[in-house]
Amino acid sequence: MFRLRALIGGLWLAVSAAITAEPMPEINYPETRRDNIVEDHFGEQIADPYRWLEADVRNAPEVADWVASENAVTESYLAGLTQRGHFAERIRAFMDFERFGLPVKAGKRYFYTRNTGLQPQAQLFVRKGLGGDPKLLIDPNAWAKDGATALDAWEPSDNGHYLLYSVQDGGTDWRILRVLDVKTGEMLDDEIRWAKFTALAWVGEEGFLYSRFPAPEEGAAFQSLNYNQAVYFHRLGTSQDQDELVYATPDHPDHGHSAQVTQDGRLAVITSHVGTDARYEVHVIDLAHRKRDGWKARPLVNGFTDDWKLVEGAGHYLWFVTNKDAPRYRLVSIDLEADAPEWYELVPEREDILERAGIVGDQLVLNYMRDAASHAEIIGLDGSPGRKLALNGIGTASGFRGKPGDPETFFAFTSFNCPAAIYRMDIETGKSKPFAQPSLCYDPDAYLVEQRFYTSKDGTRVPMFIVRSKAVAEAGTPVPTLLYGYGGFDVALTPGFSATRMAWLEAGGAFALANLRGGGEYGREWHDAGRRENKQNVFDDFIAAGEFLIEQGIAKKDGLAVQGGSNGGLLVGAVLNQRPDLFAAAVAQVGVMDMLRFDRFTAGRYWVDDYGYPDREADFKVLRSYSPYHNIRDGVDYPAILVTTADTDDRVVPGHSFKYTAALQAADLGDKPQLIRIETRAGHGSGKPTDKAIEEGADILAFLAQWTGLSPR
Structure with a gap:
């Protein structure tokens, strides 16, 4: 199931390093038009002089000219950074290793x-059997000259005869669905448009379930609000206009829906949401009786009050991981054919967070955090x-996919100092x-990964990962340090590998990841403590993390940089306004910067769960208090700032970053630069080709190192 908690973003863990002793030339920012737009919000007059920059760059020549001018200034500046x-x-060297995704078994393939x-x-x-010869099925590198068209999700049919997959072009959230005959390698004529935030679920071999929105109006695909999502069934060999409507809520156009099918093909499970909160309703369709009953959906969970993650189904039994009456989650099951179906608790709530579970063979695999x-x-x-399964130290395990009767499952394990390795586990022995293990150009054991806890402003104990080379740690001297955070939407930040981050560490810097309130690291209470009226806690946690790094002698006092993307871009923008003295440099990527208008574009309307409603006075006052665009402090020295976004970002529309940058450049913020880097044919982050990722990482590293004093060794 597509988890809407990911709607605002993903993990934006890039990093930095470079310095030149030569003085940088004076920056001449482009002239940016200021309009006289002032609106009354609950008695307060709010100016919005750069609203014209919200227009889609594809359809607004003046915005396109502004983008070109800003990119020219930024490129000229970055080109002058010698590192x-x-x-x-x-x-490039840290990315140049063979890497595999988790295998998925279907039939014998x-x-x-x-x-x-x-x-x-x-x-x-695809391989026929584990020892079979690899056969190339799909090569997305042949789809576009610039490499910006990506293979997104994919799902084989149960016996492996067909492969359903989605295509992402230029970074957009819109997806095109296509089907491949695995044996012949030939494409079927089937094609689905306007799918977004969709799961892929086969119904036998005859077709599949998917979610889509109505086709947007001409020219509005990248900015219009997303309403009236519905689940459809597509029968192979037919056109999209013949697809059958499976589930929709026309009386509630703000509801979204996704579909899953149990491994035995008996049940379709429809999960509905109203925003980004993990609060769902669940309906069940008995596919065995579809010819008699059609797509009749039986309510299973009502009320949008709790999280329900489908584990699996077998016959008339279903298993779920839920936080109903268990903020840190528990495992439950239900017999749909019982006279009075009731939830039966299999695994009660524990101190640790039960993230997910899977049925493999005749056993349950539980993933905890x-x-x-x-x-x-x-x-x-x-x-x-x-x-218990032994894992290799502090890291992140993922996978454990399977079905009843399978003798095996696969999982990946990664950490800050090592890329993902893929393991096959015998489900009977647990061995x-x-x-697939990566061959690396460096020694992972040369880097120290540790976890420390620090105290936030209100006394809350907050965890933070700190990564350095062992040589840097043993020297005990403060070094340029990059602090990363997110703090929102119930998203837990866990250890993971980044080639860009490794370049920063190799150069002698330190990296820190703070697990701020608002995330999902400790369940519902942790999330609630960092959203809506409690959002300031997130900023306090991040500021306290920076102070802790300096106090502990890890970060140089004048060498602390911060970075965040999406909701983390908002985080960076907010803390720069509140504590500009604490940081030497900052990178705010694809951030939500105008907190008074975020709900007017694409998926922004979902985010009210975390942020609140700008048109409600109590929420407005909170949003106004920290909105990055509205709280820039003219006449105060700010750190060096690099804002990044992309023209095809239809998750957090680039107008947020455009307006924020224009406001920064118009203010008197001292001598350090405020630049914006605007990528073309890219979106919110996913699907970005390797070369573009390398170029962006190098620009960020060089910029941050210039202002933190990091000199590669």
């Missing part, structure tokens, strides 16, 4: 992605105790063997 080439070379290292996009392969790091265990289907 830019060095970092491009090092990031195993499907998986593979990138040789520097290919723009990963390719999709403790202090933002993973551990897992296997138990019986009846909840009987099993065994794991490597399926």
Whole structure:
């Protein structure tokens, strides 16, 4: 199921390093038109002089000219950073290793992605049996000259005869669905348009369920609000206009819906949402009786009060992970054919967060999170105790996909100092063997990954990961440090590998990731403590993290940089206004910068769960108090700021970053630069080709290192 908590963003963990002793030339920012727009909001007069920059760059020549002018200034500045080439070379080296995605078994076939290292996009392969020869099924690198058209999600039919997949072009959230005959390698004529935030669910071999919105008006695809999502069934060999409507709520156009099908093909589970909160309604369709009853949906969970994550179904039984009456989640099951179906608790709530579960063979695999790091265990289907799985230190485990009867499952494990390795686990013995391990150009053991806890402004204990080379840690001297945060939408930040971050660490810097309130690291209470009227807690946590790094002698007092993307871009913008003295440099990526108008574009309307409603007075006062665009402090020295966005970002529309940058450049903020880097044929982050990722990473590293004093060793 597509989890809407990811709607605002994803993990934007890029990093930096470079310095030149030569003085930088004076920056002449482009002239930006200021309009006299002033509106009354609950008795307060709010100016919005740069609203014209909200227009879609494709349809607004004046905005396109502004973008070109800003990019010219930024490119000229970045080109003058002497370490830019060095970092491009090092990031490229750290990315140049063969990497695999988690295998998915269907019938006797195993499907998986593979990138040789520097290919723009990963390719999709299939093997007949684990020892079979790899066969290339899909090569998205042939789809576009600039490499910006990506293979997104994919799902084989149950026996592996067909492959349903989605295509992402230029970074947009819109998807095109297509189908491939696996045996022949031929494309079917089937094509679906205007799918977005969709799961992919096969119904036998005859067709599939998917979610889409009505086609937007001409020229409005990248800005119009998303309403009236519905689930459809597409029968292979037919056109999209013949698709059957499966589930919709026309009386509630703000509701969204996604569909899953249990592994035995018996039940379709429709999960509905109203925003980004993990609060769902669940309906069930008995596919065995579809010819008699059609797409009749039976309500299972009503009320939009709790999270319900489908684990699996077998016959008339369903298993879910839920936080109903359990803020840190528990595992429950239900018998749909019982006289009075009731939820039966298999695994009660524990201190650790139960992130997800899966049925493999005749056992349950449980994924837990403790202090933002993973551990897992296997138990019986009846909840009987099993065994814990050994993982390699502080890191993130993912995968464990399977179905009843499978003898095996696959999982990935990664950390800050090592890319994902793929393992095959025998479900009976619990023993794991490597399926694919990366060959690296560096020694992971040369880097120290540790977790520390610090105290926020109100006394809350907050965890933070700190990564340095062991040589830097042993020297005990403060070094330029990059602090990353997100703090929102119930998203937990866990350890993961970044080639760009490794270039920063190799150069002698430190990296810190703070697990701020608003995230999902400790369940519902942690999330609630960092949203809506409690949003200031997130900023306080981030500021306290920076102060802690300096107090502990990890970060140089004049060498602390901050970075965040999407909701994390908002975070960076807010803390720069509140504590500009604390930071030497900042990168705000694809951020939500105008908190009074975020709900007027694309998926922005969903975010009211975390932010509140700008048109409600109580919420407005909170939003107005921290909105980055509205709280820039003219006449105060700010750190060096690099804003990044992309022309095809239809998640957080680029107008947020455009307006924020224009306001920064119009204010008197001292001698340090305020620049914006605007990518073309890119979106919110996913699907970005390798070369573009390397170029962006090198620009960020060079910029941050210039202003933190990091000099590559």
